Amino acid sequence: QVQLVESGGGLVKPGGSQRLSCAASGFTFSDYYMSWIRQAPGKGLEWVSYISSSGSAIYYADSVKGRFTTSRDNAKNSVYLQMDSLRAEDTAVYFCARRTGVNRAFDYWGQGTLVTVSS
Amino acid sequence: EIVLTQSPGTLSLSPGERATLSCRASQSVSNNYLAWYQQKPGQAPRLLIYGASSRATGIPDRFSGSGSGTDFTLTISRLEPEDFAVYYCQQYGSSSFTFGPGTKVDIK
Numbered sequence: 001q002v003q004l005v006e007s008g009g010g011l012v013k014p015g016g017s018q019r020l021s022c023a024a025s026g027f028t029f030s031d032y033y034m035s036w037i038r039q040a041p042g043k044g045l046e047w048v049s050y051i052s053s054s055g056s057a058i059y060y061a062d063s064v065k066g067r068f069t070t071s072r073d074n075a076k077n078s079v080y081l082q083m084d085s086l087r088a089e090d091t092a093v094y095f096c097a098r099r100t101g102v103n104r105a106f107d108y109w110g111q112g113t114l115v116t117v118s119s
Numbered sequence: 120e121i122v123l124t125q126s127p128g129t130l131s132l133s134p135g136e137r138a139t140l141s142c143r144a145s146q147s148v149s150n151n152y153l154a155w156y157q158q159k160p161g162q163a164p165r166l167l168i169y170g171a172s173s174r175a176t177g178i179p180d181r182f183s184g185s186g187s188g189t190d191f192t193l194t195i196s197r198l199e200p201e202d203f204a205v206y207y208c209q210q211y212g213s214s215s216f217t218f219g220p221g222t223k224v225d226i227k
Contacts, residue, residue, distance in 0.1 A: 044218060044219075044220050044221050045156075045164065045207055045209070045218040046218065047209075047217065059215060061215065062120075095163055095164075100169060103152065103154070103169040103170045104150075104152040104154075104211035104216070105152075105154035105169035105175075106154070106156075106164075106209075107166050109163035109164055109165075110163065111162075
């Protein structure tokens with residue numbers, strides 16, 4: 001069965017950095033685009049980034065462009081989110097999700113990892 | 120960037136009733152790249168509908184999606200107790216995704 005497991009969340013100071021990981025299993029990871037989506041406490045969903053199956057194409061939301069970097073390692077079935085210059089407004093649960101091939105939806109999600117940016 | 124607006128913000132209904140949720144886009148959604156998700160407290164979202172009207176794997180047929188262009192609808196024909204949750208629409212276009220603010224369906 002498809003599983004996505006995020007890790008790396010925690011408490012970080014404003015201006016600091018954090019690296020999130022998402023380990024995938026149960027499907028051919030290298031065939032799928034992957035995405036990061038976040039949800040601030042009590043708020044709605046916000047798309048953060050996605051990366052193509054090969055890693056050659058990466059896109060970001062304007063709110064994180066220039067501060068966050070998405071990468072993947074297909075040999076390790078993992079996708080990563082490097083977050084730099086963190087702000088209080090980046091506080092959220094971060095989900096990784098698998099993007100469907102044709103219909104541009106997210107068919108499997110991890111359980112999420114909480115990042116709290118606070119002094 | 121396409122902005123999605125969902126209405127109503129909250130829908131108070133009883134089990135067995137019909138729920139009609141609206142999602143309106145600020146511009147036409149290309150190729151009907153419109154999806155709906157259900158989220159319960161403390162859980163990840165679950166894909167219900169993709170391509171505006173196709174049910175995802177394992178989704179009961181009481182959930183249906185319709186619409187095109189800028190106006191989309193999610194209908195739950197008869198609410199079951201497990202359907203009380205928050206519902207989000209999501210679109211893809213110009214290499215980015217946006218989500219609507221959500222509609223909460225709660226028990227009347």
